[in-house]
Amino acid sequence: MGAGTKKWALLATAVAVFTAAGCGDDGGGGREARDDASALVEQWRTPAVAHQPKDVWLPPLWVSGDVVVGVGTEGITGYDAATGSVAWELPTPEGAGKPCAASPTVNGKGVGAVLFGADGGRGGGDPCSVLAVVDTASGKLLWSKDLTTDDRAYPSADVMPVSVGEETVTVELIEDGLHRFSLAGGELPVPEVTVGKQCKDFYVDWRHSAKYLVAVVDCPQLTGAENYIAAYDAADGKELWTQADFTDEDQPARVEILTDDPLTVSTQERLVSFGEGGKVLTDLPLDRPDGFLHLDPGDFTIRDSVLVTSYDAAANDYLGIDLTTGQELWKQEFDFAPHPLAPGSGPAGQLVALQDGVLKGKNAMREYLALWDARQGGEPSTAGMLPENAGSAQALATSADGSVLYVLAEPEDNKDALQIQAYRR
Numbered sequence: 001m002g003a004g005t006k007k008w009a010l011l012a013t014a015v016a017v018f019t020a021a022g023c024g025d026d027g028g029g030g031r032e033a034r035d036d037a038s039a040l041v042e043q044w045r046t047p048a049v050a051h052q053p054k055d056v057w058l059p060p061l062w063v064s065g066d067v068v069v070g071v072g073t074e075g076i077t078g079y080d081a082a083t084g085s086v087a088w089e090l091p092t093p094e095g096a097g098k099p100c101a102a103s104p105t106v107n108g109k110g111v112g113a114v115l116f117g118a119d120g121g122r123g124g125g126d127p128c129s130v131l132a133v134v135d136t137a138s139g140k141l142l143w144s145k146d147l148t149t150d151d152r153a154y155p156s157a158d159v160m161p162v163s164v165g166e167e168t169v170t171v172e173l174i175e176d177g178l179h180r181f182s183l184a185g186g187e188l189p190v191p192e193v194t195v196g197k198q199c200k201d202f203y204v205d206w207r208h209s210a211k212y213l214v215a216v217v218d219c220p221q222l223t224g225a226e227n228y229i230a231a232y233d234a235a236d237g238k239e240l241w242t243q244a245d246f247t248d249e250d251q252p253a254r255v256e257i258l259t260d261d262p263l264t265v266s267t268q269e270r271l272v273s274f275g276e277g278g279k280v281l282t283d284l285p286l287d288r289p290d291g292f293l294h295l296d297p298g299d300f301t302i303r304d305s306v307l308v309t310s311y312d313a314a315a316n317d318y319l320g321i322d323l324t325t326g327q328e329l330w331k332q333e334f335d336f337a338p339h340p341l342a343p344g345s346g347p348a349g350q351l352v353a354l355q356d357g358v359l360k361g362k363n364a365m366r367e368y369l370a371l372w373d374a375r376q377g378g379e380p381s382t383a384g385m386l387p388e389n390a391g392s393a394q395a396l397a398t399s400a401d402g403s404v405l406y407v408l409a410e411p412e413d414n415k416d417a418l419q420i421q422a423y424r425r
Helices: none
Strands: 041-045 061-064 067-072 075-080 086-089 096-102 111-118 128-135 140-146 162-164 168-173 177-182 204-208 212-217 228-233 239-244 256-260 263-266 270-274 280-285 300-303 306-310 317-322 328-333 341-343 350-358 365-373 377-385 392-398 404-410 417-424
Touching (some): 067 096, 128 168, 204 256, 212 256, 212 263
Antiparallel strands (some): 041 417, 061 067, 162 168, 168 177, 341 350
């Protein structure tokens, strides 16, 4: 089943969409919620499976066609979306240990990628470097490759440790660099970075996504060249554009790709979005007068080119930023933060979240499905209530038609485990 974890923190990144409409107002930022809101009817739940949040980078779950896939430290399992019965279990690739990282989503063909630890490690180390590619419809292991060359061979990216596009699979490993493969498993060349010879390895920081490869170069002391960022097409490796003088003045190059539409990256100091030809659309400091933008996996979501995230220490204050212009669209303080949150697929800009609410006339808290607008902000509407035994929700996903909500949760009686729960509205 699905374990929603990452290195050093629980990864709660939603990977699917929601189309349901709201059915009532929650009475003001979650302060008081309707006790007559329609309950979400449980369809099924998987057994609870142990998770290891300090040791792995894993998405919560994949929703792909008629299958819900759990990616956990004990293995990869596909469940029938209608019944919750086990549809398949992915065999462990030869030479591999336990799963330790995975692509945030599958591609349009239902293909996803998982990294496993090398069986037994190398020299006492803890690599995360056996790449496996799976067809989620059948559960078939399409191919696998052991990329381990060093004890420290593990992904350097947190948001997208391994990415799957329509034609390629990409991963960068610390101490080993970028690896590109076709969906069939053929190895592809790494693009040439046009900098001094001394920069080729240590000073080039690669990131990748379904659509893009991004190289950040930072070695002016060795070459006299400007620092820069270069974008390449993930499918064919061709250079798309170069942007000079990019890296943070007081920090080493450290980049995460947040989304492809538009291509948006975060550094240790900035949030930057790029348009056609590398035109800068957004360039904002993360450190704001009113707080610091939270851009770790699970802390943000993006819908229709609008970034929604919290920015205060208590994580109750949220804002929306249009990544195509850099404009701050709204700011809002919630008594109970809407979290976890995910993009929707219904009305334009719709977001999906869970939000605590106090039942009217009762001294009790319950979690409600909340819907609101990424571009407009405003008070979420409630669209169903989770049962008392749902546990602590870590992430959300839904069926393609929005009729079923999938929750990745810690069961109330086992805080060291996670399970997938399915609810119909």
